[in-house]
Amino acid sequence: MKDNREVSEEREDYLTTLRHSTAHVMAQAVKELFPGVKLAIGPPIEDGFYYDFDYEGTFSEEDLPRIEERMREIVRRDLPFVRQEMDREEAIRFFEERGEDYKVEILRGIDDEKVTLYWQGDFVDLCRGPHVPSTGEVKAFKLLSVAGAYWRGDEHNKMLQRIYGTAFPTEEELERFLHRLEEAKRRDHRKLGKELDLFGFYEEAGPGLVIYHHKGALIRSLLEELSRREHLKRGYQLVIGPHILKAELWKRSGHYDYYREHMYFTEVEGQEYALKPMNCLAHILVYRSRQRSYRELPLRFFELGTVHRHERSGVLHGLLRAREFTQDDAHIFCRSDQLHEEIREILHFVQEMMELFGFSYEVEVSTRPEKYIGSDEDWERATRSLVEVLEQEGLPYQVNEGEGAFYGPKIDIKLKDALGRKWQCATIQCDFSLPERFSLEYVGSDGERHRPVMIHRVIFGAMERFIGVLVEHFAGAFPLWLSPVQVKVLTITDRHIPYGERVLEELLSRDIRAEGDFRNEKLGYKVREAQLEKIPYMLVVGDKEVEAGTVTPRERSGKNLGAMKLEEFIEMILPQCRLPSLKGGERR
Ligand SMILES: [Zn+2]
Ligand SMILES: [Zn+2]
Numbered sequence: 001m002k003d004n005r006e007v008s009e010e011r012e013d014y015l016t017t018l019r020h021s022t023a024h025v026m027a028q029a030v031k032e033l034f035p036g037v038k039l040a041i042g043p044p045i046e047d048g049f050y051y052d053f054d055y056e057g058t059f060s061e062e063d064l065p066r067i068e069e070r071m072r073e074i075v076r077r078d079l080p081f082v083r084q085e086m087d088r089e090e091a092i093r094f095f096e097e098r099g100e101d102y103k104v105e106i107l108r109g110i111d112d113e114k115v116t117l118y119w120q121g122d123f124v125d126l127c128r129g130p131h132v133p134s135t136g137e138v139k140a141f142k143l144l145s146v147a148g149a150y151w152r153g154d155e156h157n158k159m160l161q162r163i164y165g166t167a168f169p170t171e172e173e174l175e176r177f178l179h180r181l182e183e184a185k186r187r188d189h190r191k192l193g194k195e196l197d198l199f200g201f202y203e204e205a206g207p208g209l210v211i212y213h214h215k216g217a218l219i220r221s222l223l224e225e226l227s228r229r230e231h232l233k234r235g236y237q238l239v240i241g242p243h244i245l246k247a248e249l250w251k252r253s254g255h256y257d258y259y260r261e262h263m264y265f266t267e268v269e270g271q272e273y274a275l276k277p278m279n280c281l282a283h284i285l286v287y288r289s290r291q292r293s294y295r296e297l298p299l300r301f302f303e304l305g306t307v308h309r310h311e312r313s314g315v316l317h318g319l320l321r322a323r324e325f326t327q328d329d330a331h332i333f334c335r336s337d338q339l340h341e342e343i344r345e346i347l348h349f350v351q352e353m354m355e356l357f358g359f360s361y362e363v364e365v366s367t368r369p370e371k372y373i374g375s376d377e378d379w380e381r382a383t384r385s386l387v388e389v390l391e392q393e394g395l396p397y398q399v400n401e402g403e404g405a406f407y408g409p410k411i412d413i414k415l416k417d418a419l420g421r422k423w424q425c426a427t428i429q430c431d432f433s434l435p436e437r438f439s440l441e442y443v444g445s446d447g448e449r450h451r452p453v454m455i456h457r458v459i460f461g462a463m464e465r466f467i468g469v470l471v472e473h474f475a476g477a478f479p480l481w482l483s484p485v486q487v488k489v490l491t492i493t494d495r496h497i498p499y500g501e502r503v504l505e506e507l508l509s510r511d512i513r514a515e516g517d518f519r520n521e522k523l524g525y526k527v528r529e530a531q532l533e534k535i536p537y538m539l540v541v542g543d544k545e546v547e548a549g550t551v552t553p554r555e556r557s558g559k560n561l562g563a564m565k566l567e568e569f570i571e572m573i574l575p576q577c578r579l580p581s582l583k584g585g586e587r588r
Contacts, residue, residue: 015168015169017132018132018138018167019167020042020049020131021132022049022138022165022167023043023049023050023051024042024081024131025074025138026049026067026071026143026163027039027042027051027123027125028071028074028123029067029071030053030067033067033070034055034057036056037054038055038100038102039052039125040052040160048166049164050164051162051163052162053160054102054151055161058161059163060146061145061146063146071138075136076136077135077136078134078136079136080135081119081129082118083129085114085115086114086115086116086117088114091126092108095126100126106126116129138167139167139169139171140167140170141165142167142178143164144181146161146163147161147164148161153314154312155312184421186475189319189471189472192471192472192476193318195476196471196533198213198215198219198471199212208311208322209324210319215484216467219482222481222482222579223460223466223467224304224463225579227459228302229579230349230353231328231330234345236300237302238302239283239302240282241276241281241283241305242276243275243276244274244276245274245276245282246271246273247265247271247273250263250274250281253280255277255278262310263275264308275308276305276307278307279305279329280456283301284440284454287440287452291442292441292443293443294442294444297334297442298332298335299332300331301330301331301333304327305327306324306326307325318468319468320465320468320469321465322462322465325462325463325464325465326464327458328458328461329456329457330458331454332346332454333440333452333454335453336453339381339382339385340388342455343385343389343411343428346455347393348584349582350428350459352582352584353460353582354415356580357470359415359473360416361415361416362397362413362422363395363413364398364411364413365383365386365390365397365398366400366402367404367409369402369404369405369406371406372406372407373407373432373436374407378453379408382409385430386410386411386428390411406433407432408429408430409429410428410429411429413425415469417469418472423465425458425460425461426457426460426461427457427461430453431453431454431456435451436451440452470482476534477534480576481578485513485535486512486513486514486535486577487513487536488516488517488535488538489504489538489541490516490526490527490538490541491516491517491541491542492540493520496541499541499546500518500541501516501518503551503566504516511577512570512574527540527554535556536555537554537556537569537573539552540554548563550563550564551564
């Protein structure tokens, strides 16, 4: 009998094959409708497929229904996918004759002597397969969007036109997916970020560089405050490193050799410096600043560290993938017999933090790759620690065999948001390499020098990314404590302004983030605007309220709570206005 995982893997394989086959059908439709189009590549991707075309004109969303119509016709033709093997040289001539320059370029980059072509009718593509048996098996599909994409993702190459689509075995599944997609569009953090005045990206400043507006900056500060406080509670020590460090240091760490293309370099007084892509090195220098004894360990250094990484402009994606971001980063230096307990503590920390935001999550363990450093014994101990803790905590996990970094195994925690989408955030990584490269030591109870183990870990991951995920998870309606404006006071007419101002003052004096809307506008209009801003509470003040000295709170959902004394309202919301406190630190 097959277990669930096998069934779901089989389904994944089938979906991939189906979607890839649909990409062939789309390419055929495009070739038929737009003569002169050249084919680049058309792989399946998560949730669908795309195909890149080189075309003189421009595809627009309006072309998609026409292409879909032709695709349906090709499906009705029920053309079998026919495999043909060819010598590579012969294939190059074949595609040259057909003017398929990109296929020729791909073929020139392949070493194989034999390659495979797949035919459906008179359409042919260079492909490894596999495909469904015939175009008739393609049933429920939809073309989704058009975008520019550089050939091979390199901005020095020609800009091609990419058409995205998706396919499912049934119409119902397709409908469900499209519904989810609509919801994801509505929640897109780039769209909401603009609408809610949280942050922006500016061409003048440069791609991948976020500028926080006041409300976004406030959210960021609140999260940082929460993070700092929870770390201090758990025995972490706050440290702060510089943004640039000498290139020599990055050579010693290995980044200069292994990570160079993601780094930015500069020169100061004839010395080469690098903008830090990671926060580890300053923490290592703090560790090395004096002799360490086994009694001091574990040492946990924490920093809200801003890093810069060069990402190709094609992969940048709002807050989710930026060139500058700040990590809630910590490095723990411990004895190997402490590793287990440290990992357990970190996992609890992650769990509590994620529960606070209502995220569920999945855990993945990545183990020793083919090329690695450190002794087998170290690897075994570290991997065992990671797995044992997960087992003890009863956390289900998936093992990614051989996918750890060359310097140590790791745990990745993938959040699941309100739409069931997964996001990589927290990571716990054991490291044998840096302690070795920097000759880190401590004096053991035996009076001998020993090498500590180093753990790199983040909880939120990148603040930018986490905020992007939060915006989409909450669809912009943040919990009260995280809302940039918690209460808005709305007057009905001008004569209610003096009372409105008194209410506002009282709220502000109680540390509640409040704003007033005293404009001479219709109440309905003001309410609607506050709702669009996703402000948790609106306080409407009119004649009745002025007379009785009350307020009438409305929730952003539209629920009216009825008139009450201002003090009563404040007492009611105050506890949830404050930064929450996680339980975890209390165990220490
Ligand atoms: Zn194919
Ligand atoms: Zn690190």
